[in-house]
Amino acid sequence: MTASSTRRTTARSRIAAAGAIAVAGTLLLTGCGDQTKGKDSGSASSTAPLADLLPSDLRSKGEIKVGSDIHYAPVEFKDSSGKVVGIDPDLATALGDQLGVKFSFEDGTFDGLLTGLRSGRFNMAMSAMTDNKNRQEGVDPDTGKKVGEGVDFVDYLTAGVSIYTRKGETKGITDWSDLCGKKLAVQRGTVSEDLAKQETKKCPAGKKISIEPFDDDQQSQTRLRSGGVDAASSDFPVAAYAVKTSGGGKDFEVVGDQVEAAPYGIAVAKKDTQLRDALKAALNAIIKNGEYAKILQKWGAQDGAVKEAAINGGK
Template identity: 70%
Template structure:
């Protein structure tokens, strides 16, 4: 997703399939909320104490509050979503809880639509954005990738995972779709403002006589899945971990199938507003700490996405 400054990813390479994401697939049910939802605290809330070795790295205002407000589109399983009890769960909330232990604060996940998260950072509604957001140069610099115009001051990223993008169709009905070019003349359901959305728009411009891709865009990925499931689209696309989770869990594994290969591998980053290096560097130090102590690896393995793991935290590693 290279087009908008609030997308999820862009980088023209392919990573090996994240494979065993299905390990955790049947553990949890999915549901989605909206921006009016009350804040949800990540599991294992951490309070400032002597057991938080990196607490002194945080800005004083955050130490005083004991909370880091995290903007997140909490409808993107298995990265972040709500289980059947309404609890926020997933890769990001688990990592947030682990980071909070290091920093002596609670990571409080607040629901918002994906394409408003960076704006929320700019307005100081959130301290961080953590939502399977791809680290790109355009986002770092506040550039709208479609117009190449500057639309904001940009953000900094702490990179913590790597993922690509996959196409999926109804199971047993791939309609000959194997690559993005096969989508010409077909209808596609995607989440607005994502890499998948940008790829679909870019591919559509190249379709020529085959006919453009009819793109239906939705506020969240679960809505796009529902459209495809109901027969209102020929294909959908999501980040690979999300697509693989949907294939495993939707309809007990009977609704969808992944077609073709994963593309556009790039890092997920925790976004921090420019001009907040103290918070950025504290979160980076906490991420490096949980990578070193093995807690990061346990969380990644729990959700079956080990092939997307990183070995160190990086600042603005996206391209």
């Protein structure tokens, strides 16, 4: 979904081109978010090759709870039947086959996912979350102050950030500097919001960017579609998917280049080193056996593929 405690901070370069995205495709943990539980990904198996790497309590439960903002197609979203689908759920299923557990996705707003992880509401967060130093160290990018314990990341994909507008109404926007004096919709707590805050500081007086943050990316798209803002920004795979699918491809267009490619990471609590290392081993296993490449190809995200899993590779 790329320096904030957000759905994707320190910006990133989104994967291929709009046409490459396949049509095939927080959580207000304290009470008011969508707490819907998505359909489980993966299945428990006593014959899974890497099951012994997991902590014993997770092996016994046969389940890993995943915090995720399930409104970020094609990374994770619900199809017409309500099933949780996308890049992350498919990868989780493949990881589950290696580890012998199912991954149960729990829906919520992006900016609450790390809080939920720290509180123990779920075991990991997988939600197109950019791995960066602020998140690793639990630092608020706006204030530079410590806001909580940091997390560890298992990096599994590379992506960046894009700007898109209504189709045929680019209003001269080709890069971030062109947003000065204009209205921009973003998802709250994401790299897109962080970039917008950084860019508006460079704008001349009286021409700051009017930033409109929303709980999820679908709300941001709705605002742009209605003409309430001049542009929207999100991770490139998401922007490209919206361009490809919204209104049959007639609603939006990507403008300019994606910026600051950075790794997506699976977030785990600092104390859960055994789970972290098991996830890394499982990810390397599906990279080696080819399942990883098949999943990315299915969703048009192959240009963001990594050759090997890394821990805390973000800057």
